[in-house]
Amino acid sequence: MTFPISGLTVDPLYLIGAGFIIGVLGGFFGVGGSFIAGPALRAVGLPWNFAVGTDLAHIVGKSIVAARKHRALGNVDMKLGLIMAIGTILGAEGGAQCIEVLKRHGNVNTVVSYISIAVYFSISGFMAWEGIRTLRAKRGEKSEPASLGKPKKDETSFSHITRKIQSWHIPPMVSLPASGIESISVWAILLVAIVGGLFSGFLGGGAGYIRMPSMVYALGIPTHLAVGTDLFEIIISASYATFSHSLKGNVDILVALVMHTGAAIGAQIGAVCTQFFHGPKIRLAFVPLPLIGAAIVIYTLITGHKI
Amino acid sequence: MSTEKTRFAKSFLVEIAVYAVLVVVYFFLCLHFLGGWLKHLFDGDRRIYACVALGLMLAQGVALEITTTALLRFIRTRTK
Numbered sequence: 001m002t003f004p005i006s007g008l009t010v011d012p013l014y015l016i017g018a019g020f021i022i023g024v025l026g027g028f029f030g031v032g033g034s035f036i037a038g039p040a041l042r043a044v045g046l047p048w049n050f051a052v053g054t055d056l057a058h059i060v061g062k063s064i065v066a067a068r069k070h071r072a073l074g075n076v077d078m079k080l081g082l083i084m085a086i087g088t089i090l091g092a093e094g095g096a097q098c099i100e101v102l103k104r105h106g107n108v109n110t111v112v113s114y115i116s117i118a119v120y121f122s123i124s125g126f127m128a129w130e131g132i133r134t135l136r137a138k139r140g141e142k143s144e145p146a147s148l149g150k151p152k153k154d155e156t157s158f159s160h161i162t163r164k165i166q167s168w169h170i171p172p173m174v175s176l177p178a179s180g181i182e183s184i185s186v187w188a189i190l191l192v193a194i195v196g197g198l199f200s201g202f203l204g205g206g207a208g209y210i211r212m213p214s215m216v217y218a219l220g221i222p223t224h225l226a227v228g229t230d231l232f233e234i235i236i237s238a239s240y241a242t243f244s245h246s247l248k249g250n251v252d253i254l255v256a257l258v259m260h261t262g263a264a265i266g267a268q269i270g271a272v273c274t275q276f277f278h279g280p281k282i283r284l285a286f287v288p289l290p291l292i293g294a295a296i297v298i299y300t301l302i303t304g305h306k307i
Numbered sequence: 308m309s310t311e312k313t314r315f316a317k318s319f320l321v322e323i324a325v326y327a328v329l330v331v332v333y334f335f336l337c338l339h340f341l342g343g344w345l346k347h348l349f350d351g352d353r354r355i356y357a358c359v360a361l362g363l364m365l366a367q368g369v370a371l372e373i374t375t376t377a378l379l380r381f382i383r384t385r386t387k
Contacts, residue, residue: 004343005346016334065368068372247354248353254337256360256364257337258334261333268375268376
């Protein structure tokens with residue numbers, strides 16, 4: 001079947017299937033799944049600029065589902081989310097402009113392919129290292145119950161960096177009671193958001209794989225709140241990025257709508273599956289996934305063929 | 308426990324089957340009625356296309372969330 005906007009000829013079942021897998025991953029691991037979505041669209045011959053924009057559009061729909069669930073669980077810090085949305089939008093616009101520059105130079109596919117491979121390998125490496133480290137540390141300690149009414153603090157191996165960033169006194173300062181932070185510089189939050197936004201605008205997706213760990217390790221946001229708040233702010237920032245990419249002619253909304261139908265049901269199944277697994281083992285299970293994305297990109301790059 | 312899991316799996320299979328029918332119908336309606344119009348907007352006026360694209364995605368996000376949640380609740384109630 002040919003999609004008239006991008007001229008892509010693909011079986012819609014492939015798109016629904018890809019969306020379903022991405023949805024399951026999103027629901028299970030709490031990530032957007034752009035490391036699979038981008039390469040999956042690229043693999044059927046969609047140019048990278050279309051793959052990035054279309055992936056962002058489908059992320060909007062998927063984040064609504066997940067954020068509504070997290071909001072009901074009290075996992076969304078609205079104040080933090082709104083501040084981060086500003087930074088993410090700025091960063092995403094920067095990323096989208098980089099795509100435009102590469103489009104003009106005619107090498108968007110090659111450059112984005114190489115950068116995405118590097119990013120996917122880095123994510124896998126970091127997650128493997130962090131997961132193993134946490135599992136080893138957990139063996140030697142007893143888990144403490146969370147205190148009711150107070151946001152649970154996450155102890156990480158990056159606590160010294162978190163304390164240093166929280167001690168920056170660059171006005172304006174803001175308090176985030178929902179996240180258990182008395183005072184933090186708005187600039188620190190914006191910096192984390194801008195970096196995440198750059199990846200989002202450049203590689204597509206919500207870039208939760210960059211922003212979520214940054215929120216936990218750099219800003220000191222408890223993990224469950226970081227996941228919920230990240231999803232909430234992705235609705236705002238991905239909406240903006242979708243609008244921006246649409247103006248630039250990088251979004252095939254029909255492809256995004258079809259992908260999202262699979263993702264919506266996949267997200268529900270993934271969320272249910274988390275009841276049967278938990279903790280760092282989930283993070284370790286995540287490790288091979290970005291490598292699959294990298295493998296698809298490498299295959300497309302080397303052979304120049306569609307899958 | 309295993310009976311509970313079997314029931315759970317059954318309810319999901321039924322949900323997926325119902326959902327698949329809905330999606331196929333929706334997909335063909337969407338592509339048939341909107342395809343040409345969206346292509347025309349994409350070529351003619353990108354600003355309107357951007358607004359419509361975002362609106363469609365937001366609307367579908369909310370609609371599918373309500374549909375899947377309602378389906379899940381309905382089927383679980385029926386299988387209990």
